Amino acid sequence: MLSCRGVGRTYQTDRGPVDAVRRIDLEAPDGRFVAVIGRSGSGKSTLMAMIGGLIRPTIGSILIDGVDIWALDDNAMARFRNRRIGYVFQFASLLPTLRAIDNVALPALLDRRHAAAEAYDRAAQLLADVELGTHLDAYPSEMSAGEQRRAVIARALINDPILLLADEPTSDLDEQTEREIMALFLSVNRERGTTLMLVTHNLALASEAEQVVQIADGAIVP
């Protein structure tokens, strides 16, 4: 269960404070596919980042699986992000000096619960699942944008998160690749039961979601 309670974020800028997200309340049960839509600048990314533990809300709280994540201390928060949340960014986010397999295994290696060999086996399996089984040793620069995005999805799944967040994950891809990536997200959501929260401008895709959250000017449009 994901719940946002009066979550808001105000950025301090040179031109004064900007209320990017204004006291949003939101609930999503486990396993749900939530689509987030809204115009550019409406506050979608800020909301996603707060839920993903990447930026601290200025007000309100976020509960994931009953844990008030922003009440956790630094280390507990890092562990929570590592184990429970998968995040797919809008832009290329693989570490360029690491092979695909290292990139995918990295979150599992950061958390020393598992042996490295186990992490690598799992990473190889996940890369095969996203049809990159032949690219284990490829560096990001040797992969297409779509392949890189698939590797990022594999990385997001390595620690079996309960929540998969994707912020416009296909905005820089061609239509065909976008369809493939979206299909991948949907299969993850359906087959693994991972809660999927996805920001998209693709209304056709959004219509497939069980829950659509439309944001305008930092607030949910009822």
Next chain:
Amino acid sequence: MASPSVPRWLLGSLALQNLGRRKARTSLLVLAVAISGAIAFAGVVMMRSIEASITVGFSRLGADLMVVAQDALANITAALLVVEPTDQTLDANLLAQARIAGIGRAASQRIFRSEQSGFGGHAESVDLIGFDPERDFTIQPWISERLNRPMQPGDAILGAARDLPLGSEIALYGRPFRVYAKLGRTGVGTHERGVFMATSSLLALAPGIRERTGQTPPMLEPDKVSGFLIELAPGATELQARFALLSHLSGIKAVSAGSLLTGIRQGLTALLGGVLALVSMMFASTAVMVSVLFSAIVAERRNEIGLLKAIGARRAQIVGLLLIEAIGVTSAGGAIGVALGALLLRLFEHSLVYYLTQMGIPFLWLDRTNMVFIAAACVFGAALIGAVGALAPAWRVSRQDAYDLIRGEG
């Protein structure tokens, strides 16, 4: 599916790969640290060597004055320790009779240099030094190891350069001697390769020497000596003692090294102070430079650090990653610096040290253990510079929200 190869230190190698991405900057950083490291290593080793030499040469119970026959050659520094080999002799009871004011202790020495002792290499020139164990104050203080019993007739003490175990037997002119003790390194040639023994033992060699050379060397006559080493009485000045000696005795030369060595010592002390100041300045400026460079490195990598945070890297892991990187660069620089410093010391050895030794000023390199220790300290210091320089930027960046880092703000 083939099992993928598992790298051992992924985070560590991540740090090192980052260095590889910016080769020019990394090399610059390594070079800067290497130069400081070289100067620090060479400077400190040189300083400690000189310091040790001074301690050894000046405070280890040397003599203040030496009295030799007028025509004898005198090696100034060796004079503080041992009389130079010469055929010119003095009467053995010269000083005892004269009762000269200002003289505290006086010890006679006989030195005989010969190629035919049968000791050492074939026809090697060996100095045989006879001294009075009861009165001696310049030789025995140098003993570094000895048998566990008092010295006896027939015992020999070897200079540091002689490589024979304690207790072994050597033969001089066919007579057996027991190696009773060995001297520490003095930097004085006569001491390094000499064979020291009680006067009575040396005199007992006279018949054997006469057999081989057809004559008895003058200093082996019972009533002759090569010279006297003198320690001033408390409160007496060198000038007074010299004056007293020269006015009471004729046909002698009173050699002192005091003023010359004092000058050298003062010069060296100033030099050492300069070296020390230079080393600490280099250290400080390198630390500042590393810190500035690492602030830039961290700023440039905010995006990557943000990503690491986003996938669950803990603050300690991020700080650790940046520190490994910094310490990797600076300790590599430190190690290269030590190598360069060693090269620099080689140069010193061929110039300065050679010059000093030519002047008869003993120079002792610091022993190996201490040198290795200083080398390790230099590498450690370099690593410390890296750690200290990178800590603040690493700490600051690790505190920021991942989203701010990724967006490049904050």
